[in-house]
Amino acid sequence: DILQLTKDGSWGGSLQFIEEQVVSGSPTTIDFINLENNPFEVYLVHIIDLVTTSQSQITYRFSNDNGATFEAGSTAYEYAGVRVISSGSFNSPNSTGSSSIQTDAYTNTSTSSFNSYVYLYNLLDSSKFSHLNQHSTTNLAGNYRMTYGGGVYQTAETINGFRILTGTLTSGSAKLYGVKEIWAI
Numbered sequence: 001d002i003l004q005l006t007k008d009g010s011w012g013g014s015l016q017f018i019e020e021q022v023v024s025g026s027p028t029t030i031d032f033i034n035l036e037n038n039p040f041e042v043y044l045v046h047i048i049d050l051v052t053t054s055q056s057q058i059t060y061r062f063s064n065d066n067g068a069t070f071e072a073g074s075t076a077y078e079y080a081g082v083r084v085i086s087s088g089s090f091n092s093p094n095s096t097g098s099s100s101i102q103t104d105a106y107t108n109t110s111t112s113s114f115n116s117y118v119y120l121y122n123l124l125d126s127s128k129f130s131h132l133n134q135h136s137t138t139n140l141a142g143n144y145r146m147t148y149g150g151g152v153y154q155t156a157e158t159i160n161g162f163r164i165l166t167g168t169l170t171s172g173s174a175k176l177y178g179v180k181e182i183w184a185i
Contacts, residue, residue: 015044015177022173023050030174033067033161035123040178043120047136047164049113049172055140056107056167058114059100062123062130062153063161070163071153072099079103081134081149093149100165101151105136107166112139114172119179123159130159 018038021030032045050058061070061077071077075097083091083104093104107114116136122128133150153159164174 014180016040016180018043018176018178020173020175023169023171026053026168026170028166028168030164030169031067031161032163032174032176033063035160035162036158038178039124041122041125041181042179043123044177044179045116045118045120045164046175046177047114047116047118047172048175049115050107050166050169050174051113051171052107052167052169054167057102058105058107058116058136059102059165060118060132060151061100061163061165062159063163064157064159065161067161067163070161071155074099076155077101077151077153079149079151081147083145083147086144101132101153103134103136103147103149103151105134105147106138106140106145107169108138108140114138120162123162126158127156129153129156 061072063070077098077100078096079101080094081104116134118132118134120132123130129152131152135148137146
């Protein structure tokens with residue numbers, strides 16, 4: 001039975017593809033909205049080969065009105081993370097009050113692309129805080145860097161959209177998946 005559920009993609013932990021955003025033009029954001037059309041407790045975003053016109057940090061914001069606005073209050077979010085650079089430096093960015101979830105992860109110009117996966121939790125649950133964790137890799141100024149961290153939106157409400165913010169994008173994509181759960185019968 002488990003083998004058949006896995007083969008069918010119905011086993012808990014398998015992914016259901018929802019949407020792909022491919023960079024076109026010169027945007028500075030990638031938005032995923034109308035999440036209630038594909039309700040999941042956990043979402044996964046796979047960011048693939050993002051390239052910008054200049055070195056730019058990646059940040060995240062949530063929306064409670066399907067992307068009409070994205071929450072940006074100066075204390076709306078908390079975040080913490082770790083950045084390790086192949087040159088040997090290490091830091092731990094964090095904040096208990098910020099206008100976005102900052103990751104200390106950066107995109108780069110055409111010399112190297114930015115890649116990441118981001119898990120988002122409790123977005124559609126109005127009784128819980130929504131949060132994310134991420135892991136990313138890129139190469140800046142000839143140094144490989146890896147980041148890992150996460151953040152929380154400090155208001156319990158239904159979140160039906162989110163935004164990935166960065167500098168002016170020239171190429172890349174982001175794919176959104178729902179993570180299936182194991183259901184007891």
